[in-house]
Amino acid sequence: MLLSKTIDNYGFKVNIKSIAYCLLLFFTVNVYSQNTCRLRLSGIILSKTDSLPLPYAEVFIEIGHLKTISNFKGQFEIKNLCRSLVELELDLEYFKHTHFNIKINSDTAIVIYLEPTLQRIANIQINQKKFDPLQIKEDEIALKESGKNLADQLELIPGIRSIRSGNTISKPMSQGLTGMRLPVFVNGIKQNGQQWGSDHGPETNGTAFDALELVTGAAVLTRCADAAGGYIELRNEKIGHPGETDISSGTGYQTNGNQLNIFSKYLHKPASNSHTYFSNLSFRKAGNYQTPGYILPNTGLVETMFSGGMRKTSNKTQIFIDGTFYCQEGGIYTGSHIGNVQDLLDRIKSTVPISGNFSYSIKAPKQTVLHSQFRTKKIQLKTNGQNYFVGAIQYDERKEFDLHRVRIINFPQLNISLLSANCQVGKQIKIKPNLNIEMGLQGTGYLNRYGGYYFIPDFQAINQAAFFLLERKATHFKHTVTVRSEIYAFSANASSGVKQIHTKKTNAGTAMAWTGEIYKRKSIWKFDLGRLFRFPWFNELYSYGVHHGAAAFEQGNANLKKEITYKAATTFNYYSQKSNIYLQIYSNYIQNFINLTPDSMPILTVRGAFPSYQYQQFNSLFTGAELNWLLQINSHFEMKFSQSFLYAKNLENHRYPAFLPPIKSEIGLTYRNAILGLNLQTEHVFRQKFYTSGTDYIPPPAGYTLFNGSATFVGLFKKQNYQFIIGVDNILNKEYRNYLDRFRYFINMPGRNIYFRLIWNFHHHNEQNIKQIYHDKK
Amino acid sequence: MIKNKFLGFAFFILTLFMAFNFQACKKKKEESELITTVIIHLYKSTVSTGNYSWKDPDGDGGDAPLLADTLKLDSGQVYTANLDFLDESSSTTKDLTSEIRQEAKNHLVCFASTPNNLTIKIKDSDGTFPIGLESEFTAVTKGHCKLRITLRHQPGVKNGTCDPGESDVDVEFPVIIK
Numbered sequence: 001m002l003l004s005k006t007i008d009n010y011g012f013k014v015n016i017k018s019i020a021y022c023l024l025l026f027f028t029v030n031v032y033s034q035n036t037c038r039l040r041l042s043g044i045i046l047s048k049t050d051s052l053p054l055p056y057a058e059v060f061i062e063i064g065h066l067k068t069i070s071n072f073k074g075q076f077e078i079k080n081l082c083r084s085l086v087e088l089e090l091d092l093e094y095f096k097h098t099h100f101n102i103k104i105n106s107d108t109a110i111v112i113y114l115e116p117t118l119q120r121i122a123n124i125q126i127n128q129k130k131f132d133p134l135q136i137k138e139d140e141i142a143l144k145e146s147g148k149n150l151a152d153q154l155e156l157i158p159g160i161r162s163i164r165s166g167n168t169i170s171k172p173m174s175q176g177l178t179g180m181r182l183p184v185f186v187n188g189i190k191q192n193g194q195q196w197g198s199d200h201g202p203e204t205n206g207t208a209f210d211a212l213e214l215v216t217g218a219a220v221l222t223r224c225a226d227a228a229g230g231y232i233e234l235r236n237e238k239i240g241h242p243g244e245t246d247i248s249s250g251t252g253y254q255t256n257g258n259q260l261n262i263f264s265k266y267l268h269k270p271a272s273n274s275h276t277y278f279s280n281l282s283f284r285k286a287g288n289y290q291t292p293g294y295i296l297p298n299t300g301l302v303e304t305m306f307s308g309g310m311r312k313t314s315n316k317t318q319i320f321i322d323g324t325f326y327c328q329e330g331g332i333y334t335g336s337h338i339g340n341v342q343d344l345l346d347r348i349k350s351t352v353p354i355s356g357n358f359s360y361s362i363k364a365p366k367q368t369v370l371h372s373q374f375r376t377k378k379i380q381l382k383t384n385g386q387n388y389f390v391g392a393i394q395y396d397e398r399k400e401f402d403l404h405r406v407r408i409i410n411f412p413q414l415n416i417s418l419l420s421a422n423c424q425v426g427k428q429i430k431i432k433p434n435l436n437i438e439m440g441l442q443g444t445g446y447l448n449r450y451g452g453y454y455f456i457p458d459f460q461a462i463n464q465a466a467f468f469l470l471e472r473k474a475t476h477f478k479h480t481v482t483v484r485s486e487i488y489a490f491s492a493n494a495s496s497g498v499k500q501i502h503t504k505k506t507n508a509g510t511a512m513a514w515t516g517e518i519y520k521r522k523s524i525w526k527f528d529l530g531r532l533f534r535f536p537w538f539n540e541l542y543s544y545g546v547h548h549g550a551a552a553f554e555q556g557n558a559n560l561k562k563e564i565t566y567k568a569a570t571t572f573n574y575y576s577q578k579s580n581i582y583l584q585i586y587s588n589y590i591q592n593f594i595n596l597t598p599d600s601m602p603i604l605t606v607r608g609a610f611p612s613y614q615y616q617q618f619n620s621l622f623t624g625a626e627l628n629w630l631l632q633i634n635s636h637f638e639m640k641f642s643q644s645f646l647y648a649k650n651l652e653n654h655r656y657p658a659f660l661p662p663i664k665s666e667i668g669l670t671y672r673n674a675i676l677g678l679n680l681q682t683e684h685v686f687r688q689k690f691y692t693s694g695t696d697y698i699p700p701p702a703g704y705t706l707f708n709g710s711a712t713f714v715g716l717f718k719k720q721n722y723q724f725i726i727g728v729d730n731i732l733n734k735e736y737r738n739y740l741d742r743f744r745y746f747i748n749m750p751g752r753n754i755y756f757r758l759i760w761n762f763h764h765h766n767e768q769n770i771k772q773i774y775h776d777k778k
Numbered sequence: 779m780i781k782n783k784f785l786g787f788a789f790f791i792l793t794l795f796m797a798f799n800f801q802a803c804k805k806k807k808e809e810s811e812l813i814t815t816v817i818i819h820l821y822k823s824t825v826s827t828g829n830y831s832w833k834d835p836d837g838d839g840g841d842a843p844l845l846a847d848t849l850k851l852d853s854g855q856v857y858t859a860n861l862d863f864l865d866e867s868s869s870t871t872k873d874l875t876s877e878i879r880q881e882a883k884n885h886l887v888c889f890a891s892t893p894n895n896l897t898i899k900i901k902d903s904d905g906t907f908p909i910g911l912e913s914e915f916t917a918v919t920k921g922h923c924k925l926r927i928t929l930r931h932q933p934g935v936k937n938g939t940c941d942p943g944e945s946d947v948d949v950e951f952p953v954i955i956k
């Protein structure tokens with residue numbers, strides 16, 4: 001029914017029926033050619049030295065580019081193999097690359113032992129990650145998430161929600177905490193951008209990375225002390241094996257916003273040396289988005305990200321050098337820029353929002369963001385541990401263009417440049433077979449300059465930290481304890497007509513955290529306790545002015561103290577052939593929680609009266625639970641259920657903080673066979689009940705239910721693997737508003753969106769060279 | 779296999795080329811404009827009766843605006859009112875009135891008297907709808923009132939009413955009619 005219709009969207013006509021016939025014909029050919037391939041290869045991967053199971057080993061079959069990753073018990077399974085001789089390859093960091101041929105005549109189970117390299121013997125694996133749902137891998141990012149913002153991509157992780165300003169700006173939120181409390185790390189380096197603003201999204205995109213992960217627990221303190229909500233880690237983790245050339249390219253189109261996105265990932269490791277080269281590129285361009293009733297003017301987006309680098313590995317050292325470049329120009333819905341309180345109230349009352357026609361044009365109000373960073377890491381491997389050095393230089397530039405200026409075209413009202421440098425030296429030592437320690441020093445320097453109208457001052461800051469981690473393992477238990485101390489010094493200066501600031505300050509703090517893990521045959525219980533802190537940032541101390549013309553006059557508070565978070569959480573992971581369960585219950589008591597609180601009186605300017613906000617501190621409590629349950633019904637059907645709950649309160653005036661994620665439930669059903677995957681998913685978001693009347697312009701919107709679906713086709717073309725996905729978000733074109741969207745005062749969320757993505761994986765070995773190398777070794 | 783490798787590499791290069799040709803982040807020339815001052819020039823016939831200003835020298839930044847001048851009018855009289863919008867945020871004053879007139883199809887000056895002691899009739903037009911830079915004030919009733927002046931920025935949505943668009947300026951003048 002749906003496919004028989006002709007879409008006339010923004011003047012772009014496509015006959016879906018004819019496309020559907022072509023696709024059907026195309027995939028039928030592939031089905032016919034593969035319908036006899038139903039065999040299964042399963043196995044367990046063990047360490048040759050101690051027979052322990054090895055999680056995260058990459059298992060790869062050249063023909064068809066079939067790939068899987070071993071689970072935390074070292075098990076893997078590859079389905080839909082044909083009767084043939086297949087070449088199996090195994091890769092795992094710190095283990096020798098292994099490849100051999102195996103004849104598949106029937107369902108086959110094997111045991112594979114991997115031999116550690118010298119690196120493995122030396123490495124104490126302090127930060128080795130367990131197989132858990134807090135990580136999104138490359139294939140999932142490419143197929144499902146390549147056309148989205150980072151925050152939206154991260155929503156696949158249980159507990160991550162995105163707080164947004166329309167379609168172009170979103171930032172991740174974990175346990176109700178966002179911004180400075182949920183930092184982003186790129187290949188081990190903290191991204192220093194302008195993450196403090198509520199309408200400042202992270203200056204990066206996940207498509208360029210091999211894995212996205214939410215990291216929690218005591219190990220967080222080896223990176224920073226302010227990650228009360230954990231931190232987001234983006235990694236390019238592939239090392240490659242000799243002679244390998246790996247290219248993934250994808251392209252996608254979506255009807256809502258007429259978005260085009262492309263990405264390309266390239267990895268090459270010559271057979272003749274120890275270097276690995278990689279580069280990643282992603283690009284997307286979208287025009288005005290459409291809600292079920294109208295088109296939202298000036299909601300287009302252009303985003304480009306490029307990363308590239310080199311890795312050199314030997315038995316004694318590993319060197320990583322890489323860099324990323326990101327830029328984005330994003331329009332902000334014209335109707336959201338409000339001149340003053342009266343305009344805002346009029347706009348909220350208006351039943352017909354400002355709408356427009358489709359266009360790719362981006363005008364004020366808008367943001368342009370540029371972020372570049374260069375990183376280097378060197379690891380020296382020792383017999384009882386390793387020494388490492390990590391360094392990075394970053395430059396971040398953000399320009400925000402207000403609508404409310406006569407003939408405003410090219411002058412950014414907010415123009416901020418931040419230059420920063422990070423370095424860390426550390427040492428990991430294996431004291432005893434079951435006792436590891438890690439210690440390190442870390443330094444970060446910031447140099448910030450502002451242009452346009454005053455909002456935050458120029459500043460210079462230095463943060464120096466020392467940390468110590470102790471990890472003790474027993475047969476079924478592991479303790480990790482981390483202590484971290486920081487000294488922070490800064491000077492801030494501003495000599496504008498608005499604000500005179502000339503100040504120097506120093507501050508210090510100590511954080512500590514403990515994580516205990518109990519390992520059972522099919523489950524892991526994890527307990528976290530911690531005391532984290534963060535120093536107030538410059539906007540919280542010294543901001544003064546209208547932020548981006550967004551009807552908000554923000555005023556800092558120079559007397560703010562350090563914010564301290566006391567964390568307690570327990571996490572239960574259960575894994576079996578049939579069922580994977582992730583359940584987390586957490587509670588964060590935040591002392592001196594820094595919050596932008598509305599004033600009772602608006603502030604008067606030439607553009608009228610603006611609602612005024614001041615940064616204040618109070619004690620608060622955030623407590624909640626996350627449940628994620630994956631049920632394998634049979635070899636074809638899988639069901640997913642997830643539930644998210646958060647309660648928070650200001651403990652001093654007993655009000656609920658604004659923008660708390662409402663309760664969300666999600667159910668999905670997936671069918672898979674050799675070449676086809678079908679997914680139907682529904683999510684229900686409840687009305688936010690934890691809201692104090694009168695603390696927002698309008699109360700939280702009603703709850704809503706959405707239905708989404710997708711069909712994925714996998715096939716072969718000249719021995720290389722491709723995937724094609726067609727999906728529909730918001731199938732019923734439901735009109736709804738999202739409480740976590742700042743634009744909910746004015747507009748509905750986007751309506752139905754049909755998307756197509758084609759991903760092509762190319763994997764090549766210089767087989768002759770590999771054989772020569774192995775021959776030489778023998 | 780070699781052909782596939784070449785195709786993959788070609789696609790990668792093409793992707794690179796396309797991305798950088800879209801020039802998402804090209805540098806653009808910067809220029810500053812800000813309305814800080816509203817001046818009403820009042821004339822009885824062709825004789826000037828005074829200039830009245832409302833100033834917020836740092837725009838919608840921090841410092842409180844200067845108090846607006848009070849318009850003193852004679853009851854039953856008709857005045858011609860011309861408005862000027864200035865940028866006095868720097869040492870050089872910029873007159874932005876002519877630019878507003880050039881972009882007349884995107885702007886509308888709205889007037890409101892509370893209570894309704896004063897009636898206002900806009901005299902100029904962009905060809906279809908009024909602009910409001912030139913208008914006629916009639917002092918109807920003796921007493922005190924407030925005159926609210928808003929400069930509405932209505933790109934593509936101007937329809938002759940004050941509802942569409944956003945406020946570039948929103949100020950209030952006290953008025954005494956004797």
